[in-house]
Amino acid sequence: MIQVEGVHKSFGALHVLRGINLDVSRGEVLVVIGPSGSGKSTLLRCINLLVEPDAGKVYIEGVQVNRPEIRPEWVRQQVGMVFQSFNLFTHMTALENVMLGPLKVKGIARETAEQKAKALLARVGLAAKANAYPAELSGGQQQRVAIARALAMDPKAILFDEPTSALDPEYIREVLDVMTALAREGMTMIVVTHEMGFASGVANRVVFMDAGVILEEGHPEEVFSHPKHERTRAFVGKILR
Amino acid sequence: MATVEAEATRTETVPLITSKTVIRAVEALVGAIVFVVLIQYVLRFSLFDPDLWSGATLRQANYWPRFVDGTKTSLFYISLTLPISVAIGFFLGWARVARFKAFSWPVAVYVDFFRGVPPLVIIIFASLLGPKLLPPRFITPDTPLLMGALALAMHSGAYQAEIFRAGFQSVSRGQLEAAQALGMRPGQAMQSVVLPQALRLSLPPLGNEFAVLIKDTSLLYVIGAFDLFGWSLLTGQTIAIDVGRLELLFTMWTSVALVYFVLTFAVTRVMLLVERRFHARGLEALSI
Numbered sequence: 001m002i003q004v005e006g007v008h009k010s011f012g013a014l015h016v017l018r019g020i021n022l023d024v025s026r027g028e029v030l031v032v033i034g035p036s037g038s039g040k041s042t043l044l045r046c047i048n049l050l051v052e053p054d055a056g057k058v059y060i061e062g063v064q065v066n067r068p069e070i071r072p073e074w075v076r077q078q079v080g081m082v083f084q085s086f087n088l089f090t091h092m093t094a095l096e097n098v099m100l101g102p103l104k105v106k107g108i109a110r111e112t113a114e115q116k117a118k119a120l121l122a123r124v125g126l127a128a129k130a131n132a133y134p135a136e137l138s139g140g141q142q143q144r145v146a147i148a149r150a151l152a153m154d155p156k157a158i159l160f161d162e163p164t165s166a167l168d169p170e171y172i173r174e175v176l177d178v179m180t181a182l183a184r185e186g187m188t189m190i191v192v193t194h195e196m197g198f199a200s201g202v203a204n205r206v207v208f209m210d211a212g213v214i215l216e217e218g219h220p221e222e223v224f225s226h227p228k229h230e231r232t233r234a235f236v237g238k239i240l241r
Numbered sequence: 242m243a244t245v246e247a248e249a250t251r252t253e254t255v256p257l258i259t260s261k262t263v264i265r266a267v268e269a270l271v272g273a274i275v276f277v278v279l280i281q282y283v284l285r286f287s288l289f290d291p292d293l294w295s296g297a298t299l300r301q302a303n304y305w306p307r308f309v310d311g312t313k314t315s316l317f318y319i320s321l322t323l324p325i326s327v328a329i330g331f332f333l334g335w336a337r338v339a340r341f342k343a344f345s346w347p348v349a350v351y352v353d354f355f356r357g358v359p360p361l362v363i364i365i366f367a368s369l370l371g372p373k374l375l376p377p378r379f380i381t382p383d384t385p386l387l388m389g390a391l392a393l394a395m396h397s398g399a400y401q402a403e404i405f406r407a408g409f410q411s412v413s414r415g416q417l418e419a420a421q422a423l424g425m426r427p428g429q430a431m432q433s434v435v436l437p438q439a440l441r442l443s444l445p446p447l448g449n450e451f452a453v454l455i456k457d458t459s460l461l462y463v464i465g466a467f468d469l470f471g472w473s474l475l476t477g478q479t480i481a482i483d484v485g486r487l488e489l490l491f492t493m494w495t496s497v498a499l500v501y502f503v504l505t506f507a508v509t510r511v512m513l514l515v516e517r518r519f520h521a522r523g524l525e526a527l528s529i
Contacts, residue, residue, distance in 0.1 A: 050418060050421060073421075076423065076424040077424035080423075083418065083419060087416060087418060089416060090416070090438060100423065100433060101425075104429050133521050133523045134523065135524050146419075150422075
């Protein structure tokens with residue numbers, strides 16, 4: 001479904017990704033862990049081309065997408081994204097946030113888009129907040145609207161960039177529940193997170209990144225309980241404590 | 242349950258003109274009238290003094306037609322400079338933040354220049370320069386005036402460029418990324434996400450700048466514009482030197498001030514309505 005082959009990315013002198021290879025199959029939930037600055041966010045951004053890889057290939061459903069002939073906008077319609085800081089459009093209600101993509105990008109009729117947006121808000125448990133503005137919602141509610149907004153584009157996969165890191169502890173559960181339900185429904189997901197509960201309970205596979213390379217990958221159980229690499233062990237030890 | 246649902250999903254629209262808006266406007270106008278009535282009493286003149294308006298005393302200097310014609314001319318200069326200055330300000334403000342950086346420093350130089358030189362100097366300079374720059378067949382007697390008006394618009398545009406730049410820069414990078422992540426093209430992201438948020442913050446200072454520009458059109462008198470201010474200045478000389486009725490000056494200049502006040506008041510009220518259109522709940526300023 002999503003393949004990454006030998007991807008490199010530098011920002012100036014900073015070599016952030018140093019040859020990443022990744023293969024995510026349909027319906028798989030892949031959790032990416034690793035210390036900050038290890039290139040996890042950049043990897044996600046290379047997949048939906050918010051960041052253009054310097055070298056290497058990114059495939060979506062077998063089509064190489066980081067080519068000049070392919071519009072990055074088209075790629076981003078296929079692969080949704082949920083951000084650490086939610087990034088809801090502050091000048092729009094929750095409903096309008098969810099409707100905007102279908103309306104402007106897909107050109108769907110307003111009534112249809114509204115019906116669908118309402119259904120999606122109900123699905124993330126926020127039917128009653130359709131007319132609230134982002135500033136009137138809690139962090140957890142904002143992130144659930146952001147997930148509904150990504151779902152509204154009918155993406156083939158969704159990238160989650162530390163979706164619970166900016167949340168107060170009491171709101172983390174509700175966001176993880178929505179993500180878990182999504183995973184159970186067969187959505188292909190790549191999740192950068194340090195939520196070990198989510199990783200061991202929901203992920204099919206965990207990838208440990210350090211200094212721009214994938215150091216270790218495997219079943220969550222395996223990576224958390226029997227890390228092979230010294231640095232994985234050190235990192236897992238820190239976040240499990 | 243069904244009623245709760247219906248209540249929650251009802252689309253709310255903020256009414257643009259509320260009874261509060263109307264009351265505020267009426268209050269301001271009543272305030273202006275009370276003020277005028279008071280200074281008439283204190284300074285011993287009448288706003289409706291027939292010696293000024295009918296022209297019996299002033300012989301050739303008949304003020305009423307000048308007042309009407311001058312107001313029309315002022316309106317012409319305002320409706321010419323305001324849109325031009327907004328267009329200049331918007332595109333230059335955008336150029337300052339655009340990904341394409343080549344325009345950024347020329348715009349910075351432009352802004353520094355037009356903010357650093359007095360508008361009167363720029364207006365005079367442009368009126369002299371215009372006939373030298375343009376090919377002779379395009380030059381009419383109005384050319385120096387129009388060049389002066391353009392210079393005034395460019396002066397105000399420099400200030401507005403800074404206002405728009407601040408507006409654009411206030412929109413966080415994440416907002417643009419979220420729009421991109423939905424598959425929006427740059428133009429769509431600009432139109433639906435960046436612009437509405439940038440404008441929300443640019444509108445209040447923009448209204449301020451409009452009020453300044455409306456009154457600054459009176460500066461065009463230095464290059465011979467017979468707008469409301471130009472005609473009144475000429476009439477004032479007649480009153481002071483030829484007639485010696487100084488109280489008529491109070492009558493005239495109070496009337497002039499009232500016209501500028503009403504114009505500015507109207508435009509700033511319209512800006513308030515536009516601001517309300519861009520209102521987002523939860524982002525209100527603190528009430529201190």
